[in-house]
Amino acid sequence: MFDSTHAHITTWVVALILFAVVLILRKGGNQKGAKITHMILRVFYLLIILTGVLLFSRHQGFNPALYGLKFLGGVIVIVMMEMVLVRGAKGRNTGLLWTVLIIVLAITFFLGLRLPLGWNMLS
Numbered sequence: 001m002f003d004s005t006h007a008h009i010t011t012w013v014v015a016l017i018l019f020a021v022v023l024i025l026r027k028g029g030n031q032k033g034a035k036i037t038h039m040i041l042r043v044f045y046l047l048i049i050l051t052g053v054l055l056f057s058r059h060q061g062f063n064p065a066l067y068g069l070k071f072l073g074g075v076i077v078i079v080m081m082e083m084v085l086v087r088g089a090k091g092r093n094t095g096l097l098w099t100v101l102i103i104v105l106a107i108t109f110f111l112g113l114r115l116p117l118g119w120n121m122l123s
């Protein structure tokens, strides 16, 4: 968990899938299912942060600035996912949140690829 990114990748892939499942269930009118899936998604937020912090604490010395940006980007993605779901449930506008989510998700993903562990195809 300290030197391999597999656990971290698993947590954010599962979280993105659960995020889509909440939206699909909600659209299909299954509010109870969406609520339960959202609760499970929140556990995965914690697991993303836990695995991310473990990698960060061990490796950020390579490049503290880029690792800091990766950390910040990851946290913003999680906050945006949660805000899209909570505001969407209340019927509020989520357009701006979606824009920030997609842009920061792309930046976080490419920073992850740029950093030295695991997939390292951009450096």
Ligand code: HEM
Binding pocket: 005, 006, 008, 009, 012, 015, 048, 049, 050, 051, 052, 053, 055, 056, 057, 059, 067, 070, 071, 073, 074, 075, 077, 078, 105, 108, 109, 110, 111, 112, 113, 114, 115, 116, 117, 118, 119, 120
């Ligand atoms: C949904 C949010 C997130 C996404 C999509 C994401 C994506 C990624 C990707 C694509 C990688 C590269 C994996 C590899 O090279 O094998 C990675 C690695 C990493 N992530 Fe995240 N991440 C997220 C959240 C976080 C958070 C919240 C933190 C910090 C608390 C974090 C810290 C790290 C660290 C330290 C690495 C290792 C970088 C390296 O040396 O290659 N990530 N992440």
